Every structure is written in C-alpha cells, then in structure tokens.
Amino acid sequence: MKALGKGSLASIVRTGLVWAWYGLWVLAGLWVLAAIGYGVILVLIANGMVDPALLEGGDGNLAVGSGSFHVTYDQPGGGTWPIAVPGLLIAAVAIAGSLIIVWRLRKLFDSFSTGEPFRRENAKHLRVIWMTMLAIEIARYLLMALTGVLVATFGEPHLEATYSLSVDLSTWGSILILIVLAEVFREGARLKEEQELTI
Secondary structure, three states: OOOOOOOOHHHHHHHHHHHHHHHHHHHHHHHHHHHHHHHHHHHHHHOOOEOOHHHHOEEEEEEEOOEEEEEEEOOOOOOOHHHHHHHHHHHHHHHHHHHHHHHHHHHHHHHHHOOOOOOHHHHHHHHHHHHHHHHHHHHHHHHHHHHHHHHHHHOOOOOOOOOOOOOOHHHHHHHHHHHHHHHHHHHHHHHHHHHHHHO
C-alpha cells in the first residue's frame, strides 16, 4: 500500500483523525457538563441542600425536597475546590490543545492524501502543533503547581501536598522533532516553488 495519495495510508490516518476530532468534541461536551455539575453542587452546598463533607470524602447527607439520604465514598479531599477546579482546568487545556492538534493534523493529512506533502501551509501546521504541545506542557506544570499551592493553603488539615516535578521526555522529544520537521517542510516547499518557477 502506498504512503501518499488517494487510497493510501495517509487517507486511512486522515479517517482516524476525523473520528478523533468528533471524539474530542464529545469529551469537550462532557467537560462542560462536569464543570456545570460541579458548579451546581457548590451552589447546593451553599444553600445547605448538600453536606459539604461529601466533597471531602467519607460520609455526608444529601437533601432532596423534604427527604434526605446518606452517601458514602472514599476519596479524601478529591472533590474539594482546591483539587477539582485545577483538575477541570487541566482537562480543559488538554482537550482544547488536542482539538487544535487534531485539526492541524487533519489539514496535514488532507494534503498527504492528495499526494502533495511539500506545501508551505504544512510547515505552518507543524509549527502550530509543536507550539500547542509546548503550551499544553507548560500549562500542565503551572496548573499542577497551582493545585499544590491551593491544597497547601486551603486544604483540610488532614490533606498534605507533596511536590515532585516529572518531566515527560517523550513529549519534549516530540516537540523538538516537530520543530525540525516544520523547518524541513518549509525548506521542501521553498525548493518545490523554486523548481516550479524554473520549469
């Protein structure tokens, strides 16, 4: 099977990217529902309809109309706002960044499927992809630090924040590779344009 052109591997990858695109929009919708749901829970807690202990893990009472029921789960501190809000922000950054990356990959594989890989816009697509990956990675570090600070400052006394920095070498390596590939595609497009002018 050929790599470029119609009916090629590039066409198959492009189809997979279309499915990934729709899947990411489903995740974005679920994220919106989760954010709204968490906001509703906070409003219910503020109005006394939900026991704040529910967000801290353990036991709590939930009031519905004139009745109430008892809920138990084991996730210490997992639902408190110093953990949930940065968690929602991390998810938002990951989903938004993934949407940008998949959109650019779709455009890239559109040109691969037509058999014209060395277009000037392909270098731009690769550049946007590596910049997006860089932004996601930096945002991940900042939001994890924010989570630690919020837990240490506003968390319950039984919660303790431990700090550690984990560097994902595969992500940073991918970013460096994409920087080089973007320049290769830019140079390839320039050479192709020069060749077309001389003919």
